[in-house]
Amino acid sequence: MTTPGGEAFPPGVVFFPGASRSRPPKHGCRVDAAQPGAAIEARRMTSSPEPRRGTRFVITCIGVGLLAGLLSGLFGVGGGTVIVPLLVLILRFDQRLAAGTSLAAIVPTASVGVISYAVHGSVAWIPAIILAVGAVIGAQIGTWLLPKVSQTALRWAFVAFLVVVIASLFFIIPSRDAELELTWLSGAGLAVLGVITGILAGLLGVGGGIIVVPALMLLFGTSDLIAKGTSLLMMIPTAISGTVGNLRRKNVDLRAAAMIGLAACTTTALGAWIATLVDPFVGNVLFAAFLVFISVQMAMKAIRGRHQR
Structure with missing residues (x-):
């Protein structure tokens, strides 16, 4: 016509x-x-309208960054477990866009965290590199296994793992003087831990700190501070690698990532400072409480996945 x-x-x-x-x-x-x-x-007509870029958007990104930075410095984690759900819930981000934006924001956050822990001599540099190499390899394996493994069963297994870790944190309190001695045996163990961390990251989208920090304390006997500082250093190359791939797929909101990352940098050092002040047992209790939050989150995803079948 x-x-x-x-x-x-x-x-x-x-x-x-x-x-x-x-x-x-x-x-x-x-x-x-x-x-x-x-x-x-x-x-x-748009299929998924972009979040409004007004004052609410800016305030939300800054608030999310401040909270994520504090948790990152305090527990040696990336903060994605806080960033992703808040971006989805408050700003209505798509799940993939939220995950990609979170990963990009982790790069500056983890960098500041490493500096903060390095000042106190609480970073094991070579072990962190070994962990990072293993994690990058493991992430590729996890991505390959993703369509072949039941997500619901995997999530419940991970919840069970976290429950064991939470219980162990109340009985195994590492000394603040304990260091990570690098031998051929411990080096091989770190490589395996890195690969396992990467596989779980590829399968479940969980950050490496949730696995690496308790593993270094419980299996390698390192102090909680060295475990957290080493975990943050391991995240930097893996986060950069993941962000490059996400940028190619346009799964990153650079403006949001920049605001979250910069805001997080202002509180990461504060979190690391608090971690050095608290007693190791208190630090374990706080980390256990954080893992309980992660466990509940993972269990809810497993229940939703089961009901959607």
């Missing part, structure tokens, strides 16, 4: 004789036919 001037209408657009000749928008339109001969009312 064509207009009186010979112009072709796009598919799906209705022309009423006597209507005003306004060009419909490029992304589709909605026709209001209540009054024949009236002008076509067009509205741009």
Whole structure:
């Protein structure tokens, strides 16, 4: 069908004789036919509208960053367990966009955290590199296994693992003087731990700190501070690698990531400072409480996944 001037209408657009000749928008339109001969009312249709970039958006990103940075410095984790659900819940981010944005924000956050722990000599540099290499390899394996493994069963197994870790944190209190001695045996163990961490990250989307920090304390006997500082250093190359891939797939909101990351940098050092002040047992109790939160989150995902079948 064509207009009186010979112009072709796009598919799906209705022309009423006597209507005003306004060009419909490029992304589709909605026709209001209540009054024949009236002008076509067009509205741009989008499948997933972007979050509004107003004051609420800025305040939310800054608030999320401040909270994530504090937790990152205090527990040696990336903060994604807080960033992702808050971006989805408050700003209505798509799950993939939230995860990609969170990973990008972790890069500056973890960098500041490493500096904060390094000042106190609480970073094992070589072990962190071994863990990072293993995690990058493991993440590829996890991505490959993703369509082959039951997510519900895997989540429940991870919850069971966290429950064991939580219980252990109340009985095994590492000394603040305990260091991570690097031998051939411990080096091989770190490589295996890195691969396992990467696999679980690829399968479940969980951050490495949730696994690495308790593993270094319980299995390798390191102090809680060295475990946290080493965990943060391990995250930097893995987060950069993941962010590069997410940028190619356009799964990163750079503006949100920048605001969250910069805000997190202001509280990461505070969290690391608090970690050095609290008693090791108190630190374990606080970390156990954080893991309880993660366990509940993972259990809820497993229950939802079971009901969606």
